[in-house]
Structure formats: structure tokens, C-alpha cells
Amino acid sequence: MTPTAASDRLRRLLFLVPYVSKHPGRTVDEVAQAVGCTRNELIEELDLVTLVGHPPFQPDDFVDIYVEDDRVFVQFDQRLSAPPRLTAAEGVALASAAAILEPQKESALSVALQKLERVLPEEAASRYRELTRRLDVGARGADALSELTRAVVEHREIEFDYVGVARGEREQRRVRPIELLSHRGQWYLRAFCLARNGERLFRSDRIASLKLTETTFTPEGDGKAERPVTETGKSVRERVEVTVRFSPALAPYQQERFGDAGRLEGDGSLTVTVPGDSESWLVRWILSFGGEARVVAPEWAIRVVAQAAAASLQSL
Amino acid sequence: MDRTERLLNLVAFFLDARAPMSLDAIRDAFPDDYSGSNDASQRKFERDKAELYELGIPLRYEQKTDDEDSGYLLDREAYYLPEPGFSADELAVLYAAGSAALTSGAFPGRQDLAHALRKIGFFADTPIPAAQVRLEVSNAKDLAARLETIWAAIGARKSLDLDYFSPRARAATTRKVDPWGLALRRGVWNLVGWCHLRKELRTFHVNRIRRVTLLGTRPRQPDFDIPEKFSIDDHVANWPWEYRIHEPLEVTLSLDETLAPLSQQLFGTPARGGTLRVTVTHLDALLDQVLSMGTSAKVIGPSQAKDRLRERAQRVLSVHTGAQS
Numbered sequence: 001m002t003p004t005a006a007s008d009r010l011r012r013l014l015f016l017v018p019y020v021s022k023h024p025g026r027t028v029d030e031v032a033q034a035v036g037c038t039r040n041e042l043i044e045e046l047d048l049v050t051l052v053g054h055p056p057f058q059p060d061d062f063v064d065i066y067v068e069d070d071r072v073f074v075q076f077d078q079r080l081s082a083p084p085r086l087t088a089a090e091g092v093a094l095a096s097a098a099a100i101l102e103p104q105k106e107s108a109l110s111v112a113l114q115k116l117e118r119v120l121p122e123e124a125a126s127r128y129r130e131l132t133r134r135l136d137v138g139a140r141g142a143d144a145l146s147e148l149t150r151a152v153v154e155h156r157e158i159e160f161d162y163v164g165v166a167r168g169e170r171e172q173r174r175v176r177p178i179e180l181l182s183h184r185g186q187w188y189l190r191a192f193c194l195a196r197n198g199e200r201l202f203r204s205d206r207i208a209s210l211k212l213t214e215t216t217f218t219p220e221g222d223g224k225a226e227r228p229v230t231e232t233g234k235s236v237r238e239r240v241e242v243t244v245r246f247s248p249a250l251a252p253y254q255q256e257r258f259g260d261a262g263r264l265e266g267d268g269s270l271t272v273t274v275p276g277d278s279e280s281w282l283v284r285w286i287l288s289f290g291g292e293a294r295v296v297a298p299e300w301a302i303r304v305v306a307q308a309a310a311a312s313l314q315s316l
Numbered sequence: 317m318d319r320t321e322r323l324l325n326l327v328a329f330f331l332d333a334r335a336p337m338s339l340d341a342i343r344d345a346f347p348d349d350y351s352g353s354n355d356a357s358q359r360k361f362e363r364d365k366a367e368l369y370e371l372g373i374p375l376r377y378e379q380k381t382d383d384e385d386s387g388y389l390l391d392r393e394a395y396y397l398p399e400p401g402f403s404a405d406e407l408a409v410l411y412a413a414g415s416a417a418l419t420s421g422a423f424p425g426r427q428d429l430a431h432a433l434r435k436i437g438f439f440a441d442t443p444i445p446a447a448q449v450r451l452e453v454s455n456a457k458d459l460a461a462r463l464e465t466i467w468a469a470i471g472a473r474k475s476l477d478l479d480y481f482s483p484r485a486r487a488a489t490t491r492k493v494d495p496w497g498l499a500l501r502r503g504v505w506n507l508v509g510w511c512h513l514r515k516e517l518r519t520f521h522v523n524r525i526r527r528v529t530l531l532g533t534r535p536r537q538p539d540f541d542i543p544e545k546f547s548i549d550d551h552v553a554n555w556p557w558e559y560r561i562h563e564p565l566e567v568t569l570s571l572d573e574t575l576a577p578l579s580q581q582l583f584g585t586p587a588r589g590g591t592l593r594v595t596v597t598h599l600d601a602l603l604d605q606v607l608s609m610g611t612s613a614k615v616i617g618p619s620q621a622k623d624r625l626r627e628r629a630q631r632v633l634s635v636h637t638g639a640q641s
Contacts, residue, residue, distance in 0.1 A: 291631025
């Protein structure tokens with residue numbers, strides 16, 4: 001179960017030779033990346049591989065792998081034409097990672113998992129089934145995650161209704177998905193909104209009536225977020241700071257969340273200053289602590305929270 | 317010959333072999349590696365064989381009628397990874413999920429995952445597109461290393477010795493735990509296991525585990541069994557109102573027409589005609605969720621829940637209007 005350093009290296013080497021066989025002439029950097037090591041480590045591995053042979057260890061009995069002009073070649077080696085099969089642990093790791101995206105029946109992901117299970121060696125299959133039961137990553141949100149994944153991977157424009165929960169609004173959007181990200185257990189879709197002509201973040205649990213269109217697009221850039229994500233999950237556009245104090249009862253838990261950013265007060269309460277970019281987010285967030293969190297600054301923020309609480313009381 | 321080199325040579329040797337190889341034949345082929353007494357070289361070869369087995373390379377012993385023909389062999393058919401036959405889309409989503417888990421920095425079995433991703437990408441003729449899925453897991457110090465220790469213990473069914481920090485008590489207690497499973501919920505890793513200190517099945521936030529080590533000296537012998545009907549999901553909260561604070565209580569909510577279609581996503585259960593029932597063991601957590609939805613969500617009953625909601629709304633109002641400071 002716990003791979004030793006030697007076995008980890010061995011797994012890499014048993015992949016390296018078949019990989020170079022299949023892709024002769026790739027550059028040293030490309031091969032290093034594919035194998036998952038640095039350039040220098042790869043050079044060392046290549047040296048080791050050339051020592052591999054079989055008795056009686058005559059010159060022709062060794063694996064003939066070499067670098068020429070910064071490109072890696074191997075004399076085709078029948079014995080190492082493909083990597084070894086997946087181990088049970090490798091299969092479990094992959095299946096668990098896939099489960100994060102809550103694959104729906106017959107989605108590309110669940111079909112891929114079935115194919116994966118088919119290529120597991122027989123003796124690994126039962127261990128695979130046992131271990132997958134020991135690692136559970138499925139959120140039970142039943143968000144449109146499976147479909148959103150498909151849209152992101154296939155670069156398809158999508159349409160949906162986006163619901164502003166606190167304001168009771170519902171807006172139709174058509175967007176080009178860029179990235180799906182999970183922040184503190186909440187999934188967000190980062191997408192280019194065609195109506196607003198700009199990039200926006202959408203909470204997956206606020207997306208209703210999702211439809212994948214037949215329109216595809218070419219993604220720009222590398223698909224990585226340029227802007228950091230705040231507590232609200234939105235990119236920071238205007239930086240508005242709000243100072244909040246948590247009651248002594250809640251302080252220890254919020255301290256876990258905010259770490260050094262929080263200041264513990266004499267009475268056991270915890271003060272934190274967080275960036276917030278919208279009034280509706282702030283109101284929702286403070287109300288979700290049911291009176292155990294108090295906004296101390298700025299003045300406008302205290303006022304809007306009080307108004308929202310008053311409105312809720314009135315509606316009861 | 318160092319260990320990696322010897323193991324690699326063994327693989328090559330067995331892939332070449334056309335007949336079962338006796339231990340004598342193996343010792344002849346690797347005279348420097350398996351020298352010494354028969355017992356010593358047999359033990360050394362057994363360790364190497366076990367290591368190869370863990371890597372998915374099983375050497376089996378074949379007994380022939382004539383002892384001289386008996387020996388170890390590697391089933392070549394079973395060794396090579398067959399082409400899984402993924403479509404481009406299937407490979408892309410599997411890769412996206414795998415890379416998201418890998419780059420999160422806190423996923424058990426990271427090495428296995430990295431090797432698995434390499435293998436499934438082996439047959440791809442075109443480069444696999446860059447992943448567009450990202451997973452951020454609450455990343456406490458040393459979380460990745462602790463997850464690996466716990467995951468290894470789960471796989472081998474070995475007990476753990478750990479220090480668990482309680483934020484309420486602001487102190488850690490040392491306990492022995494039999495790890496039964498790991499679950500990721502709302503960005504936080506949970507360990508479900510039998511706690512020898514409390515003598516019951518408990519759920520631990522891995523973030524709050526300050527120190528963890530594998531117990532026991534016989535690594536290949538399991539310390540405990542896990543009941544067949546055990547399911548991790550029964551022991552971890554999917555929603556904040558599922559934390560076990562009090563006896564189960566059924567609460568009825570109503571949602572306006574904007575929120576009703578999102579009921580499944582927001583409360584884990586669909587709304588019929590705008591109303592839904594949620595069973596809670598931590599009422600305040602549900603009420604706070606309702607409160608944060610403004611006037612779009614309401615509590616219909618029971619009265620105990622309605623009263624408590626009023627109390628909490630009142631409290632928010634008073635702490636923000638200077639009634640308390």
C-alpha cells in the first residue's frame with residue numbers, strides 16, 4: 001500500500017521506456033513532463049535505464065535509450081512496449097477524483113470509469129471495489145455539475161437562469177464556460193457572459209434550467225484564473241473591506257477558517273476584516289450566522305444588515 | 317546493483333523468460349544480488365516479489381510435474397496495459413477530474429493518481445487539453461502528508477495513533493483510532509473511524525488532526541475488520557444541519573417561485589408546490605440558511621422552529637442597532 005521510494009521510481013521507469021518507444025524524438029523537457037520529473041532527474045533515469053538488461057548482460061542485452069540533439073530515442077524494445085496495467089490503488093485514485101464531478105449515468109465520465117474498470121487486472125478488481133467504498137468525495141448537492149463539466153471540456157456555449165437568492169431575482173444568461181472551480185466546497189463556474197460582455201463567476205447551486213447549446217468556441221489563453229477568488233467566490237473588482245466580530249461561541253471555529261488573519265479579543269470574540277464586493281453577499285453571509293456575527297465597520301454595512309434582519313422579522 | 321535497478325532487471329528478465337524460472341536460475345542470472353545462503357536469498361527474492369506485486373506485476377509460482385521445470389513466471393498478457401478505448405471527450409473529462417484532484421495538493425493517494433493519469437494518457441495520439449477544473453481544499457499545514465498516512469492505514473487496515481484538536485476545548489487529546497474511511501465534504505476532509513478513547517464510531521476533521529502515525533509492527537497483518545454494511549456517507553454531514561447536535565426534527569419550509577426550482581441544490585431535497593421537508597439534527601444551521609435567503613424562504617413549522625427563527629432574526633437586528641455592543 002505504501003510505495004517505497006524504489007517502487008515509485010520503478011513505476012516511472014516502466015512508463016518511461018514505453019513512452020519513448022511510442023513517441024520517439026520528443027525533447028528531453030517534453031519527456032520529463034510526461035514522466036513527471038525534472039529535466040535533471042530524467043537524465044539520471046536515462047542513465048539507469050541503460051544499465052537494465054538481462055543475463056548474460058552483453059552489450060546487446062541492454063535497453064538502448066539515448067539522447068541526441070536534446071531529443072530522446074529508444075531502440076524499440078519488445079519487452080517494454082506498453083506500461084504495466086493500472087494497480088488497484090491507481091484505479092481507486094482515478095475513480096475517486098472522477099467522483100468529485102458527480103458523474104451522471106451515461107455521461108462521458110461514467111462511461112470512462114466503466115472502461116477503466118475493464119482494464120484493471122483481475123486480482124486488482126476486488127481490491128479496487130473495496131477501496132473505492134473507503135473514499136467518498138461525492139457532494140450531495142445534485143448541482144448541474146456533470147453537465148457543466150461537459151460544457152467546459154467541450155467548449156460549448158450554455159444558457160441558464162441565474163438566481164439571485166437574497167433578492168429573489170432570476171436572470172437568463174448565455175455564457176462561454178472557462179473553468180469550473182471548487183472553493184471551500186462550493187462549485188463555481190467562471191465564464192464569459194455574453195449579455196454583460198465580461199467575465200463572471202456563477203455559483204453552481206444558483207444555476208437553474210441549464211441548457212447546452214450546439215455552439216462551440218475557441219478558448220482564449222490557458223484557462224487559468226488571473227484574479228484571486230475572495231470569500232464570496234467572486235473575483236475582486238472593487239476592494240471593499242468589511243470588519244466583522246464573531247461571538248466567543250463561534251470564535252474558535254472561525255479562527256480555524258481565518259487563521260492568522262483573525263484577531264482574538266480579550267472577551268474571547270474574534271475580529272476579522274474580509275474583502276466583500278457586494279451588498280447582497282454581505283447580508284447573506286452575516287445573516288447566516290444568526291446573530292453570532294456582528295459587522296463593526298463600515299457604517300453602511302451595519303445599516304444594510306439591520307434593514308435585512310428587520311425585513312425578515314416583519315415577514316415572519 | 318541498487319534496488320530499483322534490480323527490480324527493473326527482474327521485470328525485464330521475466331518478460332523475456334519463455335518458461336518458469338526456478339530460484340536457482342534466478343540466482344544464476346543475478347549472482348551478486350541473491351548471494352548468501354539459500355534462506356537469505358529466498359527471503360530477499362520474496363521481498364522483491366512482494367514489491368513488484370504492489371506495483372501490479374504479479375509473479376506466480378508454477379508447479380510442474382517435474383520439479384526441475386517448476387518456477388516463477390510473469391503472465392505477459394496480464395502485464396501490459398491494454399488500450400482502454402477512451403473517446404477524446406471521455407479522456408478529457410477523466411483527465412480534468414484527475415488533474416483537479418492532483419493539483420488541489422490534498423488528495424489521498426497522490427502518487428497513485430499521478431501514475432494513473434500518465435497511464436491513461438499513454439495511448440492518446442494528440443495532446444490532452446489543459447484541464448479547466450480546479451479544486452481548492454481547505455489546506456491546513458501538512459494536510460497532504462496526513463491524508464497519505466490515513467489512506468495508507470485504511471488500505472492496510474492498520475490502527476492510527478493521533479492527536480485530535482478540539483476548537484471548543486482549545487486542546488488536543490491523544491487517541492487510538494481504527495480508520496474506516498475518508499470523505500470529502502464541503503471542501504473539508506473527514507476521517508470516519510472507531511475511536512478507542514470514546515468506544516464508538518466517530519467522525520474527525522482531518523484539519524484538526526495535529527499528529528498522526530501508523531500503529532503496529534506487522535504491516536501486512538490487518539488490525540481490525542470493517543462491517544460489510546458500513547457506509548461512510550451515513551457518518552458525515554452533507555449539510556450543516558446534519559451535524560448531530562440534537563434528536564432529529566422535521567422542519568417544513570416554503571420557497572417562492574424563484575427559489576423553488578433550486579430546492580434540490582440548496583436543501584438536498586426537491587420542493588413540491590413550493591414546500592419541502594428537511595430532517596435536521598442541528599436546527600440553527602438550517603434556520604441560518606433560511607434567514608440568509610431573505611424573504612424568499614420561510615419556515616412553516618413546527619412552531620419551535622418558527623420561534624427560534626424569530627429569535628435569531630431578532631438577535632441579528634439587535635446586535636446591529638446598538639442594543640448590544
